[in-house]
Amino acid sequence: MSSSSHVIKRLASTFTQRPSPPKAHLHFPQPSSTFPKGYVLTGIHAGVKKVAGKLDLAVILSTPPDDKPTAAAACFTRNAFKAAPVLVSDEVLKRNGGYVRGVVVNSGCANAVTGKQGLEDAWAMVKATDSLLPPSSDSGKRFEHETLVMSTGVIGQNLPISKILSGIQASQPSLGADFEAWERAAKAFMTTDTFPKLRSRVFKMGGVEYRLAGMDKGAGMIHPDMGPASTSFSSPKQLHATLLGCIMTDAAVTPRSLQSALTYAVDRSFNSISVDGDMSTNDSIYVLANGAAAPPNSVPIDEETDPENYEIFKKELTDFAADLAQLVVRDGEGATKFVTVTVKGAPSYRDAHSVASRISTSALVKTALYGEDANWGRILAATGSVPLSPSKTTGLPTPLDPTKVSVTIVPADGTTPLPVLVNGEPEKVDEERAKEIMTQEDFELLVDLGGLGDGEARYWTCDFSYEYVSINGDYRS
Numbered sequence: 001m002s003s004s005s006h007v008i009k010r011l012a013s014t015f016t017q018r019p020s021p022p023k024a025h026l027h028f029p030q031p032s033s034t035f036p037k038g039y040v041l042t043g044i045h046a047g048v049k050k051v052a053g054k055l056d057l058a059v060i061l062s063t064p065p066d067d068k069p070t071a072a073a074a075c076f077t078r079n080a081f082k083a084a085p086v087l088v089s090d091e092v093l094k095r096n097g098g099y100v101r102g103v104v105v106n107s108g109c110a111n112a113v114t115g116k117q118g119l120e121d122a123w124a125m126v127k128a129t130d131s132l133l134p135p136s137s138d139s140g141k142r143f144e145h146e147t148l149v150m151s152t153g154v155i156g157q158n159l160p161i162s163k164i165l166s167g168i169q170a171s172q173p174s175l176g177a178d179f180e181a182w183e184r185a186a187k188a189f190m191t192t193d194t195f196p197k198l199r200s201r202v203f204k205m206g207g208v209e210y211r212l213a214g215m216d217k218g219a220g221m222i223h224p225d226m227g228p229a230s231t232s233f234s235s236p237k238q239l240h241a242t243l244l245g246c247i248m249t250d251a252a253v254t255p256r257s258l259q260s261a262l263t264y265a266v267d268r269s270f271n272s273i274s275v276d277g278d279m280s281t282n283d284s285i286y287v288l289a290n291g292a293a294a295p296p297n298s299v300p301i302d303e304e305t306d307p308e309n310y311e312i313f314k315k316e317l318t319d320f321a322a323d324l325a326q327l328v329v330r331d332g333e334g335a336t337k338f339v340t341v342t343v344k345g346a347p348s349y350r351d352a353h354s355v356a357s358r359i360s361t362s363a364l365v366k367t368a369l370y371g372e373d374a375n376w377g378r379i380l381a382a383t384g385s386v387p388l389s390p391s392k393t394t395g396l397p398t399p400l401d402p403t404k405v406s407v408t409i410v411p412a413d414g415t416t417p418l419p420v421l422v423n424g425e426p427e428k429v430d431e432e433r434a435k436e437i438m439t440q441e442d443f444e445l446l447v448d449l450g451g452l453g454d455g456e457a458r459y460w461t462c463d464f465s466y467e468y469v470s471i472n473g474d475y476r477s
Contacts, residue, residue, distance in 0.1 A: 017465075017466050017467075018336050018370070018465070019336070019467075020194075020334060020335060020336050020465070020467065021336060021441050023194050023195050023330065023331060024195065026195055026197075026327060026330060026331070027195040027196055027197075027198065029179055030179055030182075030198070030199075030200050031179070032177070032178045032179050033202075034200040034201060034202055034211060034213070035177065035178075035179070035182055035200050035211060035213045036200075036210070036211040036212065036213055036248050036249050036250035036290075036292065036293070037064070037211070037250040037292035037293050038062060038063055038064035038065065038068075038250055038290045038291075038292030038293075039060065039061065039062055039063065039177060039248050039250075039288075039290070039292075040060075040061050040063055040175040040176060040177050040181070041058065041059060041060040041061065041175060041176070041177075041181050041182060041184075041185040042058070042059055042171050042174040042175045042176060042181055042184050042185060043055040043057065043058045043059075043183075043184035043185045043186070043187050043188030043189075044056075044057050044059075044167055044170065044171050044174060044184070044188070045057070045167075046106070046163050046164050046166070046167025046168075046170075047160060047163035047167070048106050048107065048108035048109055048153070048159070048160055048163065048164065049107065049108040055107075055184060055187045055188040055190075056106055056107045056108045056188055057104070057105070057106050057107075057164060057167045057168070057171065057188055058103075058104070058105040058106075058184075058185040058186075058188035058189060059102070059103075059104055059105075059129060059132065059168060059171045059175065059185075060102065060103040060104075060105075060185060060246060060248070060288075061101065061102050061129075061132060061133060061175065062100075062101045062102070062248075062288055062290045063101075063134060064250075064290040064291060064292035065292060066296075067136055068252070068290060068291045068292065068294075069099050069142070069290075069291075070099060070100060070101050070288050070289065070290040070291075071098055071099060071252075071253055071254060071255040071258045071288070071289045071290075071291075071300070072093060072096075072098055072099060072100040072148065072255065072258070072286065072287065072288050072289075073093075073098060073228070073229065073255065073258040073259035073261075073262040073263075073286070073287050074089060074090070074093055074148065074228070074229040074259075074262070074284060074285065074286045074287075075226035075227060075228055075229070075262060075263060075266045075270075075284070075285045076089070076090055076226055076227065076229060076283065076284050077225065077226055077279060077280055077281060077282060077283035077284065078225045078226065078227055078279075079225075079279050079280065079281045079283070081112065081113055081281045082112075082281060083110055083111055083112035083113075083114075083118070083151060083155075083281045083282040084111045084112070084114055084118035084119045084121065084122040084151075085111055085122045085125075085149040085150050085151045085282065085284070086281075086282060086284055087119065087122075088119065088122040088123055088126060088149055089148040089149055089150070089229075089284065089286075090229050090230050091230075092126065092145050092146075092147070092148060093148070093229045093230070094229070094230045095143065095144070095145070096142075096143045096145075096146070097255060098229075098255025098256065098258065098259065099142065099143065099146070099255060100146050100147060100148055100288070101133050101146040101147070102129045102130065102132070102133055102146055102147035102148070103129075103147065103148045103149070103150070103246055103286060103288070104125050104126070104128075104129040104147055104148075104149050104150075104168060105149070105150040105151070105152075105185075105188060105189055105244065105246070106125070106150075106151050106152075106153075106159065106164055106188075107151075107152050107153055107188060107189055107190060107191050107217070108152075108153040108154075108191070109151060109153040109154060109157050109158075109159050109160070110151050110152055110153045110154060110155045110157075110281065110282050111151040111158070111159050112151070112155040112156070112281040112282055113155055113156050113281065114156070114157070114158050114159075117158055118158065118159075121158065121159045121161045121164075122149050122151070123145075124161055124165060125147075125149045125161075125164060125165070125168065126145050126147045126148075126149055127145065127147075128164075128165045128168040128169065129147040129149075129168055130145055130146055130147050131169075132168070132169075132171075132172055133146060133147075148286055150244045150246075150282070150284050150286075151282060152189070152191055152217065152244050152282055153191055155281060182198055182200075182213065182215070183196060183198060185215060186198040186215035186217075189215055189216070189217035189244055190217050191217065192333055192471060193217050193218070193331055194331055195331065196215065197215055197216050197217060197218075197324060197327040197328065197331070198213075198214075198215045199213065199214060199215075199320065199323055199324055199327075200212065200213035200214075201213075201316075201320060203312075203316045205251065205301075205309050205312045205313060205316075206309050208293065208294070208295060209293065210249060210250055210251040210293050211249065211250050211293065212247060212248070212249045212316060212317070212320050213247070213248055213249075214245060214246055214247030214248060214287075214320065214321075214324055215245065215246060215324075216243065216244060216245030216246075216270075216285075216324045216325070216327065216328060217243070217244050217245075217328075218243040218244070218275075218328040218331070225271060225279050225283075226266055226270060226271060226283050226284070226285060227263070228259055228262070228263045229259065243270060243280060243283045243284075243285075243328060244282065244283070244284055244285075245270065245284070245285040245286070245321075245324055246285075246286045246287075246288075247285070247286070247287040247288070247317070247320065247321065247324070248287070248288045248289075248290075249287070249288070249289050249290075249317075250289075250290060250291065250292040250293035250294075251289055251291065251293065251294065251301065251313060252289060252290075252291030252294040252298065252299075252300040252301060253289040253291075253300055253301045253302075253310075253313060254300045254301065254302045256302070256303075257300075257301060257302045257303040257304075257310055258287060258289050260303055260314075261287075261303075261310070261313060261314040261317050261318075262285065262287050262317065264314055264318060265314065265317045265318040265320075265321040265322075266285055266321065267353075268318055268321075268322065268457075268458075269318065269321035269322040269324070269325040270283075270285055270321060270324075270325045270328075272322075272325070272353065272356070272357075272457070272458060272459045272460065273325045273326070273328055273329050273459065273460045273461070274329075274357065274360045274361050274459065274460075274461050275328070275329060275332035275333065275335065275461070275462055276332075276333070276464075276468070277361035277363075285321075287317070301313055325460065326338070326460050329460045329461060329462050330462075332462040332468075333467070333468045333471045333472065334464075334465040334466070334467030334468035334469075334470070334471060335462035335463060335465065335468075336370060336441070336462075336463055336465055337369050337370070337441060337442075337443075337462055337463040338441060338442045338460070338462060339360075339369055339442075339443060339444070339445060339460070339461050339462065339463070340442075340443075340444040340445070340458055340459070340460055341356045341359050341360050341444070341445050341447070341458065341459040341460070341461060342356070342444060342445070342446045342447070342456070342457075342458050343355045343356040343359075343383075343447045343449065343455075343456065343457055343459075344446075344447075344448055344449070344455070344456040345448045345449040345450055345451050345452055345453070345454075345455075345456075346388070346449050346452055346453055346455035346456065346457070347388055347389050347391075347398045347452045347453040347455055348389055348453060348455040349455045349456070349457055350389060350455070351386075351388045351389050351398075351452075351453075351455050352449075352455040352456050352457035353457040353459070354386050355382075355383055355386045355447065355449070355457075356447075356457050356458065356459035357459055358382045358383070358385060358386045359379055359382045359383060359445065359447070359459070359461075360459040360460075360461035361461070362378060362379075362381075362382040363464060364378040364381070364382075365378045365379060365382060366461065366462070366463050366464040367463070367464050369438070369462070369463035369464075370463035370464055370465050372435060372438040372439050373438070374409060374418075374420060374429060374431070374434035374435070374437075374438060376407050376409075376420040376421060379407055379445060379447065380405070380407065380421070383400075383405065383447055383449075384400060384402070388400060388452070398452060400449060400450075400452070401424075401450055402424050403423060403424035403450075404423055404424060404449070404450025404451065405421065405423075405424055405447070405448065405449055405450050406419065406421055406422050406423060406424075406447070406448040406450070407419070407420050407421040407445070407446070407447055407448075408420065408445075408446040408448075409434060409437050409438070409443060409444070409445060409446075410437075410443060410444035410445075410446050411437045411440060411443050411444075412440060412442035412443050412444065413440065417446070418430065418433055418434055418437060420434070423450070
């Protein structure tokens with residue numbers, strides 16, 4: 001028996017274990033008409049994973065009509081130990097000024113902390129996928145390399161690169177554009193995920209119908225802090241398990257505005273989730289915009305020249321990214337709860353985001369969530385540990401007044417919320433009602449900082465369970 005199993009057995013003798021809720025309903029067929037035009041993709045078994053037939057290699061190609069360019073943007077982990085695929089993809093985007101036509105993803109090996117060999121392997125994946133791209137009509141290929149790469153799995157091991165390169169070449173016959181093709185690609189992203197995370201939607205902009213579709217993966221090592229790629233138009237540092245995601249649209253957007261929209265969206269989605277508080281070496285989110293549904297002779301959307309449509313696109317992308325991000329939390333390793341942490345009344349969005357993050361990553365809060373215990377003192381302890389931004393008048397950190405802070409547990413079923421602290425004064429809590437709310441799979445923790453400003457932010461988190469310890473105690477074996 002493994003050491004983690006011994007721990008679980010010992011602890012379980014004093015506490016009733018609760019299994020994760022069913023998740024099959026979170027993956028379902030979607031109409032092929034809701035997927036963006038001008039993309040073909042697939043997922044195959046290349047042999048990275050030990051289990052025969054388990055998909056571990058995804059290939060995504062942008063093939064819009066009329067040889068339209070495909071804009072791309074990315075947000076990458078800020079971990080100092082950035083994996084080889086992060087460094088290589090950042091370099092491709094930088095060289096190309098935000099244009100690519102392919103994405104290749106392997107699961108089962110992270111290609112992180114793998115030195116020179118890791119970089120060579122990532123570049124080899126880029127080159128092999130480049131060879132699948134149809135030539136541009138003007139000059140063969142616009143750029144030397146046009147593919148972004150992602151890897152996920154165990155850190156510190158080299159890729160079985162020969163298997164991957166053979167798999168890339170073998171993937172071509174199975175490339176498709178229907179739901180099954182998108183589903184294969186989504187499955188190839190998975191590691192400890194229990195279901196493929198795939199979504200699509202249709203939206204209108206300027207009277208034209210466009211589509212968004214995307215997939216992500218993640219269940220553990222989830223607390224992303226991602227920032228924009230190193231393109232010349234990238235913004236400076238903003239708020240920002242491996243978590244990987246790729247979003248595609250058939251709208252036409254300029255690279256700089258696509259990056260701006262993605263940075264905003266990631267801040268309010270993927271950078272607002274936490275399963276275990278650990279930032280990965282590989283976290284990456286890509287978005288591609290190929291303009292396949294744009295009217296002939298139309299100009300790509302830009303935040304400066306077409307702010308109205310840009311704002312529509314940014315909102316659609318943000319909402320879509322939030323949907324994908326929430327699937328990661330719902331599939332958190334061993335998770336039995338999906339909890340929204342809302343902080344309002346903060347001096348700024350950044351302050352609200354920081355407090356929500358601190359609550360969401362507190363091991364004491366997360367274990368109380370698993371125990372279905374309304375231990376709101378732990379929420380306050382986490383809240384009070386975050387220094388707020390400096391006051392504009394004094395230049396000193398804005399003081400948090402404990403006598404104005406309120407905490408409320410809000411059920412997801414629309415029934416009456418339960419205040420547990422109002423203006424710093426504890427309420428006489430109905431423990432039966434608190435238990436009733438916290439036995440639900442979904443609920444919200446609402447923290448009001450007492451009118452320090454209009455800053456408000458949301459975070460999505462889950463609980464810590466025995467199963468999480470078991471999964472991560474035995475991960476490499």
